Amino acid sequence: MELLKRPLAEYIRHLYGEEAVLEHDVRYPRGSSRLTWFVDYRERPGADLSSIVLRADFEGGSTIHSSLEQEYFMYERLGQSAVPVAPVLRWEADEQWAERPFYIRRQIKGDWEIPHFKDPDPQYDAMRIAVSKEHMRKLALVHQVDWKALGFDTRLSAPASREACAGHFIDRLMAQLADFQREPMPVVVECLSALKKGAPVAPCISLCKGTNGLGEEIFLDGEIVAMSDWEEASIGDPAADFASLQDLIPEIERNGAKLWGLEQALTYYREVSGIDLPIENVHFYQRLRTLGAILYGHKAAVVLHNGKADIRQAWTGTEVFHLAKRMLAGAGGLGKPIDPAWFAQMNETVA
Amino acid sequence: MTPILTPTATEVLRCVRETMESGIIPSLSGRTERSNAATIQHMLRFVEHRIDKEGQLLFDEIAYLRDLFPAALDWLGSQSDAAGLKAAIGRAIDATPDPTLYPSLARLSETVAALRQHVCDLLLLLQAAPENDGQAVDLHQRLRDYIVWQLEQEGGMVEPAFIGHGPRR
Incomplete structure (x- = not known):
């Protein structure tokens, strides 16, 4: 090894x-x-x-x-x-x-894969909604952690107020980028001002997991028994986690009736967490997510430049980095929309 | 038929990739090995595209920005706190490549990086310009158009190398 x-x-x-x-x-x-x-x-x-x-x-x-x-x-x-x-x-x-x-x-017994979770066949609707609700319950636990008592703010910087969460989030990412940036990025400079517009007030200041959802959590018998991948954890608006959520809020509509989606998930999340999270906050952090993608795309490219990189970093530093720039441009009102099929392909794994 | 020196680097890489695909990957039994091999295939295809296209892309970007920068100099002339940027952009417009040095990709890339830094510096000034400064508004729009154009150019090199070619990992 x-x-x-x-x-x-x-x-x-x-x-x-x-x-x-x-x-x-x-x-x-x-x-x-x-x-x-x-x-x-x-x-x-x-x-x-x-x-x-x-x-x-x-x-x-x-x-x-x-x-x-x-x-x-x-x-x-x-x-x-x-x-x-x-x-x-x-x-x-x-x-x-x-x-x-x-x-x-x-290693916790279980599996990150959920058979048929992405299958749009109506026979799986109830299972998909149940899995999504389970994820909401576990995200609620994360967001209710007493981060001050457990000392998370000794390692993660915390915003001074609910009003400061959005600015703190952006400043943190830009400071990280400045630490390793090797090439000028006009798309970042131009789109940053657009991203800052409409900064919302957070409903509370929570511990946030970062990347979460399908591929990150371990399931056993329909329950999340372990939450993994805490490398992007932060303290701030819990909306940031909904923006980083992978696949586990499926949009399900049958005969014109909306059975499940982001609105329904937020309603359920409010019931289990007591946190009233405006959907506008989620949309704001979804746009900021593109800046996060720039960070890891460029960081991978820098590792590649320095040598001893893993082959996966070569991919992240090329295709993923380029896609991140296009996503950021889109969030800043520049360029054409991105074909969703592209994202789907990038999530596939060899059999 | 146009005479050409063969084989090109692209042709060698294509042969390596195709041999790996037919002669090595089918014998890999571990998922990790097959996953790594899938990523390697994509990266080889990416380098094939990059060798073919990068030189012209960088060359075109230098021409695009040299064509755009005189308008930036006009606007900077009316700005009291931009003498350094104005001088740097002036030097970039006037620069002529050393005829004794091969214009390698590395040199072109350094030139483009320097020009992009000027674009970044300009954008910061333009974002702070008053809304009623029509010249600034026009210049800002031209730089926004450049960003879209540049990403499309880059996309022409990156996207066909990956999209539609299977799992990345």
């Missing part, structure tokens, strides 16, 4: 004792921001199978701006809240073993 200086089987014995046996290890194929490895082992031959996850930056650096240490911190603190997350087990920076720092968390 590329994360280790010595064989993984030896490392497993180092962690779990001389009788421990490595059974299987595989790299998660979809990861494009960080490396994820799934490892199965037994503490001794014949013992129950245990499963752990190893997370590390790519050798050339991360595609996203926040550090691996911050991601570890998120899991560690969320473990003290009602949000379902995998327990973190170890931060590994021992140079005798680790090529570069990584951390270990327990």
